[in-house]
Amino acid sequence: MTEVARGEHGPAQLVFHNDDDTPDEFVIGLLRQVFGKTDREASALIARIEREEKAACGPYPQSVAEALFKSAQQYIWLRQQPLKITLEEIRTPCELCGKPEGQTEVRIGERTVWLCSDCIRAADTTPSPEPEEFEYACDVLDWHFADIARSKLVTTIRQFPGHMRVDVQAAIDRLFSEGIQLFGLNEEQRYETLSISRLLRDGRYAIAIAPLQYSDVDVGERSPVKCLDNGLWLCEQDGLRYAVLLCAHREFSREPGIRIEILVPSGSAGAALVQTCFGELEQAVQAARSYRGKILSLDADSDYRGRSRGITVHRLAPVSRNDVILPEQTLRLLDRNVLTFVDTRDQLRRLGQSTRKGILLYGPPGTGKTHTIRYLATHLPGHTTLIITAEQIGLLGAYMSLARLLQPSMVVIEDVDLIARDRDDMGPCEESMLNKLLNEMDGLKEDADILFVLTTNRPEDLEGALAGRPGRIDQAIEVPLPDETGRGQLVRLYGKGLPLDDTIIAEAAQRSEGTSCAFIKELMRRLAQASLARDGGKSIVSADIDEALDDMLFSGGRLNARLLGGAHAMAAG
Ligand code: ADP
Numbered sequence: 373m374t375e376v377a378r379g380e381h382g383p384a385q386l387v388f389h390n391d392d393d394t395p396d397e398f399v400i401g402l403l404r405q406v407f408g409k410t411d412r413e414a415s416a417l418i419a420r421i422e423r424e425e426k427a428a429c430g431p432y433p434q435s436v437a438e439a440l441f442k443s444a445q446q447y448i449w450l451r452q453q454p455l456k457i458t459l460e461e462i463r464t465p466c467e468l469c470g471k472p473e474g475q476t477e478v479r480i481g482e483r484t485v486w487l488c489s490d491c492i493r494a495a496d497t498t499p500s501p502e503p504e505e506f507e508y509a510c511d512v513l514d515w516h517f518a519d520i521a522r523s524k525l526v527t528t529i530r531q532f533p534g535h536m537r538v539d540v541q542a543a544i545d546r547l548f549s550e551g552i553q554l555f556g557l558n559e560e561q562r563y564e565t566l567s568i569s570r571l572l573r574d575g576r577y578a579i580a581i582a583p584l585q586y587s588d589v590d591v592g593e594r595s596p597v598k599c600l601d602n603g604l605w606l607c608e609q610d611g612l613r614y615a616v617l618l619c620a621h622r623e624f625s626r627e628p629g630i631r632i633e634i635l636v637p638s639g640s641a642g643a644a645l646v647q648t649c650f651g652e653l654e655q656a657v658q659a660a661r662s663y664r665g666k667i668l669s670l671d672a673d674s675d676y677r678g679r680s681r682g683i684t685v686h687r688l689a690p691v692s693r694n695d696v697i698l699p700e701q702t703l704r705l706l707d708r709n710v711l712t713f714v715d716t717r718d719q720l721r722r723l724g725q726s727t728r729k730g731i732l733l734y735g736p737p738g739t740g741k742t743h744t745i746r747y748l749a750t751h752l753p754g755h756t757t758l759i760i761t762a763e764q765i766g767l768l769g770a771y772m773s774l775a776r777l778l779q780p781s782m783v784v785i786e787d788v789d790l791i792a793r794d795r796d797d798m799g800p801c802e803e804s805m806l807n808k809l810l811n812e813m814d815g816l817k818e819d820a821d822i823l824f825v826l827t828t829n830r831p832e833d834l835e836g837a838l839a840g841r842p843g844r845i846d847q848a849i850e851v852p853l854p855d856e857t858g859r860g861q862l863v864r865l866y867g868k869g870l871p872l873d874d875t876i877i878a879e880a881a882q883r884s885e886g887t888s889c890a891f892i893k894e895l896m897r898r899l900a901q902a903s904l905a906r907d908g909g910k911s912i913v914s915a916d917i918d919e920a921l922d923d924m925l926f927s928g929g930r931l932n933a934r935l936l937g938g939a940h941a942m943a944a945g
Pocket residue numbers: 695696697698736737738739740741742743744889890893
């Protein structure tokens with residue numbers, strides 16, 4: 373198929389009008405010399421002129437018709453003949469689809485037909501380069517949008533948080549799976565952010581096509597999710613061609629975001645497509661399926677800017693209610709202030725009450741503050757838990773954005789005393805971190821579904837700071853050293869596999885007075901060891917308790933007892 377010409381106007385023809393004075397030989401000469409007709413064709417045309425008073429030569433593309441018209445007029449004028457020729461535009465419908473506009477003359481074998489540009493594109497069998505043969509992004513885009521001028525293309529950009537790349541990737545896979553082709557791009561300048569207009573540059577600044585680059589992202593599942601570092605999709609939907617660029621949005625000293633840019637032909641169809649795509653991407657990010665219900669921390673970057681690199685998903689074993697040994701009063705407070713509270717959030721909201729909450733868990737080390745948080749995380753359906761250690765408090769801003777995005781969420785700040793010491797022994801930097809934390813807690817919207825849980829071993833260091841900023845902590849809950857009943861329960865819990873009789877359980881509970889839960893857990897391991905050494909683990913006797921307690925509380929000195937959570941017991945002893 374040969375495309376003869378392509379014009380903005382439709383084809384045109386030259387109409388020969390009959391008159392009595394122009395000799396036939398002149399008309400034959402004109403048709404032969406200017407129009408390239410044979411004698412037979414010329415005679416046939418003359419016969420038609422005489423019969424029908426006029427006859428047309430053509431159709432020709434507009435520009436060809438105009439050139440022929442000029443030459444013919446000159447030919448007639450030079451020879452002083454009265455022949456009248458007119459140039460007339462014709463609206464020949466496309467011979468395939470009947471569409472009236474944008475025709476192009478096409479020669480198929482011996483025939484010349486008029487087709488619209490859509491049919492030409494559909495029927496074109498001329499070999500065109502395969503997209504995978506392209507070396508540069510600009511050639512790929514030019515090939516994809518071959519017959520659309522760059523000025524008739526528009527792009528729209530949307531940015532998503534970098535941490536959401538797994539959800540963005542999943543949505544992209546769903547949305548653009550029908551893509552004609554996907555290309556990776558060579559990002560030579562790691563500090564630069566790619567853009568479609570950047571991809572359209574050619575010459576020495578052209579962006580080269582590169583193998584697709586994937587990064588593994590851990591979302592706490594068995595295997596990591598593969599996420600593209602960048603990608604250029606060429607797509608087509610209902611005849612509308614468009615391109616999508618995915619890349620990292622880099623900004624100095626900020627967490628890189630995910631940048632999505634969609635290039636479409638201008639017009640309502642393109643605009644609607646862009647809206648649908650971004651709508652779906654936003655929904656996917658809001659749903660945040662990959663992190664919902666998990667326990668996360670941000671990875672602190674080693675570089676000086678304190679940016680965070682990614683997310684760590686903690687794979688913590690669920691903690692059931694029976695695994696948490698706390699006084700009834702403490703468990704009741706936890707239920708009322710956390711578990712029941714989140715269940716009634718919707719009702720509270722309807723009654724115009726705030727749905728955010730701040731809890732302080734305080735008590736000696738090893739009494740189960742972290743354990744309790746795991747218990748809460750296990751029993752807060754759909755909540756995402758973010759665990760911030762004191763050293764990570766510099767990332768508070770990033771944590772809060774994530775907490776807002778993943779609502780309902782629980783933000784845990786462990787050992788908060790480390791950033792909230794008394795004003796007197798606080799450096800200027802620490803003070804600002806504490807202020808920042810309290811401001812973040814205060815700045816949350818009343819209806820934020822965010823639960824703050826702060827833990828400390830040193831509540832007295834916090835009193836001043838928190839008392840000075842009331843309203844941040846709604847409830848302080850003491851996690852005390854276990855009483856004798858509690859210690860008995862802990863002996864049973866952590867000695868589940870041991871041959872313990874009631875007397876030994878009572879003795880272990882009584883003799884471990886003043887120790888922490890973590891201490892009793894360790895004590896049970898020592899009892900198991902002592903029993904194994906004595907009779908292969910068949911029985912546990914008082915002497916095993918003597919030996920274990922002696923090692924843990926006395927032989928190692930005060931430091932050892934402190935390390936194991938038995939300092940109170942030692943002091944009492
Ligand atoms: P804290 O955060 O108060 O210093 P942890 O929660 O880290 O104490 O306790 C250490 C370990 O001791 C826990 O992982 C758990 O196995 C055990 N433990 C501590 N407190 C309890 C408790 N109240 N009930 C059951 N086990 C506990």
